Amino acid sequence: MPIAVPFDRSRITDPALLPIADKVIAGERLAPADGAALFHTADLLGLGAMADASNRARNGNVVTFAANQHINPTNVCILRKTCVFCSYARLPKEAGAYRYTMEQVWEEAASVDGDITREFHIVGGLDMQAGFAYYDEMFRGLKARHPQVHIKALTAVEIAHIARIDKMSVRDVLIGLREAGLDTMPGGGAEVFSPGVRATIAEKKLSGTEYIDVHRTAHELGIRTNCTMLYGHVETYEDRINHLGMLRDLQDETGGFLAYIPLAYHPDNNELGVELGRTGTATTGFDDLKNLAVGRLFLDNFTHVKSHWIMVTPAISQMSLHFGVNDLEGTVVREKIYHEAGAHTSQAMSLDEILRLIRGAGKTPAERDSFYTVLRVFDQPPRPRAEAA
Numbered sequence: 342m343p344i345a346v347p348f349d350r351s352r353i354t355d356p357a358l359l360p361i362a363d364k365v366i367a368g369e370r371l372a373p374a375d376g377a378a379l380f381h382t383a384d385l386l387g388l389g390a391m392a393d394a395s396n397r398a399r400n401g402n403v404v405t406f407a408a409n410q411h412i413n414p415t416n417v418c419i420l421r422k423t424c425v426f427c428s429y430a431r432l433p434k435e436a437g438a439y440r441y442t443m444e445q446v447w448e449e450a451a452s453v454d455g456d457i458t459r460e461f462h463i464v465g466g467l468d469m470q471a472g473f474a475y476y477d478e479m480f481r482g483l484k485a486r487h488p489q490v491h492i493k494a495l496t497a498v499e500i501a502h503i504a505r506i507d508k509m510s511v512r513d514v515l516i517g518l519r520e521a522g523l524d525t526m527p528g529g530g531a532e533v534f535s536p537g538v539r540a541t542i543a544e545k546k547l548s549g550t551e552y553i554d555v556h557r558t559a560h561e562l563g564i565r566t567n568c569t570m571l572y573g574h575v576e577t578y579e580d581r582i583n584h585l586g587m588l589r590d591l592q593d594e595t596g597g598f599l600a601y602i603p604l605a606y607h608p609d610n611n612e613l614g615v616e617l618g619r620t621g622t623a624t625t626g627f628d629d630l631k632n633l634a635v636g637r638l639f640l641d642n643f644t645h646v647k648s649h650w651i652m653v654t655p656a657i658s659q660m661s662l663h664f665g666v667n668d669l670e671g672t673v674v675r676e677k678i679y680h681e682a683g684a685h686t687s688q689a690m691s692l693d694e695i696l697r698l699i700r701g702a703g704k705t706p707a708e709r710d711s712f713y714t715v716l717r718v719f720d721q722p723p724r725p726r727a728e729a730a
């Protein structure tokens with residue numbers, strides 16, 4: 342729900358933002374036209390200051406992160422030819438196609454420090470050979486080997502795919518996989534909900550309404566989820582706002598979303614990047630920060646907005662901590678999906694590095710669990726070397 346946010350209007354230089362600032366200060370919900378004005382403005386610092394105030398009113402000066410490991414068990418996907426923005430998927434016999442055996446999953450899961458990793462983040466392609474039984478066995482096996490580790494797994498699109506190939510309802514898939522060990526769901530696969538955009542970039546994928554329906558079912562069953570928006574391809578600002586509006590509506594209805602995570606489109610190694618003549622050009626820092634800040638202001642019923650450093654770089658993620666962001670993607674190990682699409686960031690970030698980024702932004706780092714409960718606060722920054730002697 343909107344909350345009244347203390348904010349100094351003099352930090353705004355674009356007069357179009359002043360009525361919006363008044364709403365933020367009064368704790369009034371922003372209308373779609375307000376959201377569009379936020380995207381259209383060139384007053385990035387004014388927008389960021391408002392988003393920062395809104396975040397501080399909810400989360401104070403603390404920035405959270407989770408120690409997680411990504412596992413991408415299969416890149417085989419039946420939508421390989423129609424999701425033209427995707428660099429990750431392969432057809433079953435295409436070069437580079439893979440599907441992990443269970444032994445490979447156990448091996449990958451065991452390759453990090455079991456005392457540190459608190460969450461497995463598991464997503465992959467829509468593979469005809471990876472149905473309910475595959476994930477049931479995987480989650481049960483992971484829980485048996487790492488009972489303390491939370492399983493955040495399978496996007497709405499994957500859940501719907503499993504339901505279709507196993508002739509089950511979405512509800513039954515979710516109930517069954519929860520019994521096997523699924524704790525929460527990630528928010529990927531949303532792209533942009535606009536039917537026109539989907540027809541261009543992912544014509545056969547689950548529709549926006551169907552994505553929302555899967556998340557609604559999960560929330561009704563008590564399974565918390567995240568949500569996302571893939572920006573920076575063919576969508577308009579209005580498409581973005583409509584997308585955010587649908588997320589805000591479901592959150593009003595169920596309260597089941599944990600966090601909103603805008604995802605930057607990467608144009609390398611995919612058809613869309615070639616078609617748009619964008620190969621080698623990622624989203625701009627200006628647009629990355631705008632998406633995070635607008636998300637913070639428009640999604641007044643969300644507590645958490647996360648920056649995904651793999652996609653926007655650690656440098657932009659650090660700056661985003663003053664643009665409404667209160668959570669950083671964790672110490673990810675072996676991320677494949679965005680690296681196939683041209684992300685040049687590291688595939689893992691150490692705890693020291695994540696603490697350095699957060700402290701460098703003048704914030705207090707805190708490790709959290711998958712439900713955003715703070716586990717430990719790192720409130721004693723080491724003294725600078727010159728003072729330490």
Ligand code: SF4
Nearest residue numbers: 418420421424427430
């Ligand atoms: S975006 Fe997802 S559903 Fe589409 S081709 Fe890639 S892996 Fe498959």
